[in-house]
Amino acid sequence: MAPNPQCAALAAAKDKKGLSYAQIAEKIGQSEAHVVDVCTGKIQPTQDEFNALARALDITQSPPSDSAHKTK
Numbered sequence: 001m002a003p004n005p006q007c008a009a010l011a012a013a014k015d016k017k018g019l020s021y022a023q024i025a026e027k028i029g030q031s032e033a034h035v036v037d038v039c040t041g042k043i044q045p046t047q048d049e050f051n052a053l054a055r056a057l058d059i060t061q062s063p064p065s066d067s068a069h070k071t072k
Helices: 008-017 021-028 032-039 047-056
Strands: none
Touching: 021 032, 021 047, 032 047
16 A cells, blocks of 8 residues: 655645656656655655656646645
8 A cells, every 4th residue: 555645735635636756757867766755755746846746746836835746
């Protein structure tokens, strides 16, 4: 079973779109492991990765300014 995203909005968007981490990874041109690490907060995404993830999941609201939403 894949781990849940650290961000509640990300988890909801992932569930709403019905995408697996592998499918998200394919959409943004990253490995599945990298997407899991970003979504679970293990690593911080670059701004470009963050934006690509938001586009892939149709997230249009700005993220909150907290530690779970920092980019490199």
